[in-house]
Amino acid sequence: MQIRKKGKKTVPPVSTASLPDIVFMLLFFFMVTTVMRETSLKVQHVIPQAKEVAKLERKSLVAYIHIGPPLTPLQAVMGTEPRIQLDDAFATPADIPTFVESVKSQTDEAEVPLLTYSLKVDSKTKMGIVVDVKQELRKANALKINYSTRKSNTKAVEL
């Protein structure tokens, strides 16, 4: 009993008409998920690792404070000591209340208590500058902070 016919079978060409649709779908996905970087970093930081980390959600409610030595091209002017960067410029601890106020004014009033200040600090930095920043944040009533750390998988924390 022979079902299939004998003879040469030609495979019809695969239709690529739906290829643009598929690509467009992917494109829209990436367009929607992409967040463009708003500030350019002027300091370099190697973020320390920790085990007990929590995810930072609602990126629109996070303000970043970068602390670390200036980038190599800027070191001629700014020196190699760790510096604070707020938004796009170098700052001193005294500038933090103004920064906090501007962040608060840009946020919806109902969401101000949810604002988190993420401290991205280089692991080689001394605590002195971090403490100054923390004291200024306290004075400005910006109490919710987040020490930015990467999640480490190893049990022991290397030093």
Place this chain on the structure above:
Amino acid sequence: MARKKRDIGEINAGSMADIAFLLLIFFLVTTTMDVDTGLMRVLPPPILEDVPPPPPVKMRNVFVVLANSADNLLVEDAYMQVEDLRAAAKEFIIGQVNNPGNERFPEFKVATNPLIVKYYGGNHLVSKQIVSLQNDRGTSYELYIAIQDQLAQAYTEVRNEEAIKKFGKTYDELKDSKSAVDNEKAKVIRLLVPQRISEAEPKEIGS
């Protein structure tokens, strides 16, 4: 001067895929998928001038962690490596309920919080533990984060053990659970083992 209506031929859509690919690759390259992670902390509110200072705390209830500018650690008057801090802190946080005379461990008091009473009964004892962390201005940020991490791990472990003993689930499971009952249980555990990390103003000397 009537123009002859010209027939527009079909536009070739063959290159549309190429254009879309180009855009796709651009967005693929610029996308960063990383989620920001970190240690969440709440700073104490600013001290007002006319508020009386808080009542003193018995030294016995305080687990003192000192870090100096040379990144050495002094825990309860003994030199310690940062890797051992978690175990030591955990031991202190749990304490010894049945041995109240031991001065090394914190005192206990009867819990009055209605939620604890609801789950544990009227005369459950909770520890008066506080962890005090003081660092120098010259302490490295890396060590500071390592200490914070170790203390947070100690608290999480104690909470998990308590939650498993009482409710059969870890604290993290209860906390992340969708059910309100589990979330309430997580709250009870949180009240039972509150994360009390007090940070003293840093010393100015030796930096």
